[in-house]
Amino acid sequence: MTRLADRAKLEDLRGRLVSAFDADKRRLFVCMGTGCRACGGDEVLDGLEGALKGAGLDEQVEVVKTGCRGFCENGALVTAQPSGTLYCRVGRDDVDDIVAKTVARGEVVEHLVYRAPAGIGVPSGPVVPREKDIPFYRHQQRIVLGMNDRIDPTRIEDYIREGGYAGLAKALFDMEPEGIIDEVSRSGLRGRGGGGFPTGRKWMFCRAAEGDAKYVICNADEGDPGAFMDRSLLEGNPHAVLEGMAIGARAIGARQGYIYIRAEYPLAIERLRIAIEQMRACGLLGDNILGSDFSFDIVIKEGAGAFVCGEETALIASIEGSRGMPTSRPPFPAVKGLYGKPTNINNVETWGNVPHIVNRGAEVYAALGTEDSKGTKIFSLVGQVNNTGLVEVPMGMTLRQLVYEVGGGIKNGRQFKAVQSGGPSGGCLPVEMMHLPIDYESLADAGAIMGSGGLVVMDETTCMVDLARYFVTFTQNESCGKCVPCRLGTQQMRMILDDICEGHGTEESITQLERLGESVRMGSLCGLGQTAPNPVLTTIKYFRDEYLAHVREKRCPAGVCEKLFVATCSNRCPSDVDIPAYLSLIAEGRAEEALRSHMDRNPLPSVCARVCPHPCEMRCRRETMDRPVAIRAVKRFMVDAVDRVEVSVETRPEEERRRVAVIGAGPAGLTAAFYLRRLGHEVTVYEAMPEAGGMLRYGIPSYRLPREELERDIARITDVGVNIVYDTAIGKQLSLSRLRKQYDAVFLGSGAWADATMGVPGEKGAGVASGIEFLKLVEIGQMERLAGNVVIVGGGNTAMDAARTALRLGASSVTVVYRRTREEMPVEPDEVTEALEEGVKFEFLVAPVEILRDRRKSLSGIRLQRMRLGEFDSGGRRRPIPIEDGFVEIPAAHVIRAIGQNPILPRGGPPVSNRGRIVVDQFTLATETEGVFSGGDAVLGPATAIEAIAHGRRAAEAIERYLCPDRAARFPWNAPRTLDTAFDPSAPPANTPRREAPKLDPAMRRNNFVEVELTLSPEQARLEAGRCLRCDFGKLLVSRDEV
């Protein structure tokens, strides 16, 4: 390496490197960042070099060891040029394929190319061979990180060839120091470490300060858990940072620079050392750089594991050799910093932006970003997204775009819950905030901060209370101890959160946390203390319901806080059914006891065994071994094996016995009636239709739920003495006010029977029907045949039920039209599969615009407009956008719409929300009308049977407390469980694969309503139940009745 005595020599070297560089040469870029090396990158590198030599290609093909490329979860990464193909998850064994196919013949190795991962019921996406087409990369603007893809960070020649140090030369010879500062100020660059302070202004203060020596420092103490942007930049392109520091030193008038880097980054430290040595050898560091009057050198200082040393005054103290305790400001480091001299500290990424600003100018830089937040920001997008890694995007991109477009949405098809922005100093933002643009002010206004750029995405498996506890534990450990509010306040907050997570919290605990949080914020000297309460305060603000569930009900909805749940499956069940209990009883052949246990939580087992969407299976821990237990299939066996069980009914003394009216004999009403009757009250159910069941009978076809099974469950309810009065509708034969006078309490379970209309011309008139109405008519026998083509509009359960029923009634063809795609249909994937097997056709991405009628006004068809998917909405689904001039017509004799349902509300009924649903207290289900409670679809909108059942039981318990407030409520079904099934915790788990319930052949299903799904045999059920890992074993719970 020759010394570059002046600028001309630098440009000369650059010129020679550029002309010697053959852009068309075949090259393999192998990522040597920490992440890819942990994925076996070293072996891949060795393998490739060996294979190329073996093939005699090592002269023609260059292997370049690059820095971190950001797509870390898919490591080890190899990019082939000039084709631009990116290979993911490359292993030692793939090396020969790469050399033989791609290098030698220009072919793509299919199994190594990126494809969007599979979700639940959704197959994996198409292959995307070229790196720049991959969604993860397509939306990025890799201004600072871009060079990581192309250069070897241990070779300064690569950096120079790509334009490196031109910025420094320009700063030294074409600009004055004040001019450099002016350029940086006009660019709008703000501190990327989290503070967001305008960089140019900080430089100006330091330049203007008095001092015989000045320092520049690079803060590389990236301590935020979840953030690794700085590491990636330092490992992959250290020269960008070093050049930035040199430019800054020139502008400010410093001769000495320090890099304070955390010791946990050994590779970054090594790369920096090499880079600095090479700079010195070239004369780019040291005396009279490039022949100018500017002399500058850099020293590396390692941290020793203290998060607080990321705070600038603590950092300075640490360099000086002391305990890293912050000091008060003013005086600011720009005036009085390291060793008492004016010091300018900037974050790694901030320094990394400087060469670009000097090279391209402030205007070009400021063209990206928003008004107040210019340029790009590197984020570490991690947690429960599909594509975790580092991304560099322009400021102003929305959180939603980042999580869904770049991040590829939530893993395993789960639901988004929150995103933590800014590490332990930041805040958690819920789905309602996802429209926010990512810039300093917007995030701060919402209570979070941008911080260093860490974005951790969470789904339903994260408990927000536990997360707040986690962050406070971190900041409490890292607190330097100087300020009492921080030292003791964080500790107190942690103790309160521990209490809450262990079931000893009260509502007072939440108030205490809020007050303490404010005190800690106001009373702390440095940023650590000032921001430590943020995670707690934002989670309380946006997830208060979760805290309330922990303190009022001693329940952890996410299934994380160990003391507050028994097993994740039961915890996920809306009605808390004791799944391990009945599974273990079935495994021992004790089906009757199993059913009795089930009835203590859910009195409609036959129904749920057939139609429940089984959220329990989605949280079954067995999934970590092979596949979840087929809980619903086992339940199905249980109900088919046992007809009746005895359940207890209390005899209440006269003075405690009350009379309760239930409106609606659907799942919510029947369940509420059941439990109230078991408590010894007199219960009468008023049902508008001729038979009981509600949506279960009149909405779900019998090939999914045979009527004998429904009858069996209804008999379980009437068996305990519930009285049902039919053909009696509220608002017609009955009024709510009269019921309230005649009864001590009323439960309103009237469901959601009003059908949403399409609102298109031609809709009124014969031939167009509501899906619910249609199913009802079929059930009561008033529709037995349907001729001609049928079109079903919608993509939910009702649409599927209507479609498959229409087929069975003889329609010549049935087409379901839906405005989104198959993956976004809110139904069980099995429903769609079964429908396709039976011959139902689907048209996706179309929406109705007109119902077509002939001259005699008879329905002749439906006109639809094609849609394309646009931006993501708050639910995480893409909004459909009409395509101009993209129309299609489908001939039809019948159109059935199933696009949504709303509750029909009785006159004089309780107040409703602006979505038309009854407003209730979430814990007691009490409406705003005294003595009236409500649950099920009337409150939730169209929801599932199990949710309605859960509401029924919750309302029954609340009604009991309301009716007999002086008596301590005691519910027999909540008694501590006495399960005596055998289980050996040290034995290995049963090694049988998951067994699915068999189904009828599709050919045998088309023209009848015989049940499609069949039952497991006793042997199969026993084996399947035996796969349960008994997560409940030995667990003691904080009793819910002690509340």
Place this chain on the structure above:
Amino acid sequence: MLQAAQTSLGYLPADAMRAIAQHLMMPPASVEGVASFYAQFRFNKPGRHRITICTGTACYVRGSGAILGDLQTDLGIPSGQTTADGEVSLESVSCFGACALAPVVVLDDKVLRQQTSDGMKKVLQDIYAEVGPGESCGTCASASEGGGK
């Protein structure tokens, strides 16, 4: 100086800190004050193998808390200590910066990615297999038999 001492000795024995204090003509309390402030400094001899588990947010959200708990149970020591037989020391770190590979565990110099409790049991088995049956502690022996697939 403290960092150099730990690099060559493996930890900071009391004598070393006293020697540094004498050399710098500082009270020993000041030197200890600095050393005790930083998490990186160890005051006990480290084990032959060091297991460091990341408890950063991304790793935590993907289950590293549970893995740490299991390691503590299997080794019989809390985080920050070494097993009695001197084989393994267990530490936790707030973030390695390899968040996309969560949960991350570092064994000596090797970064292990996307770890699970079962995976760690295997790692412990391998460590103690080198040592030989007579010297392993009781908890690991049962861990290697009872673990799942």
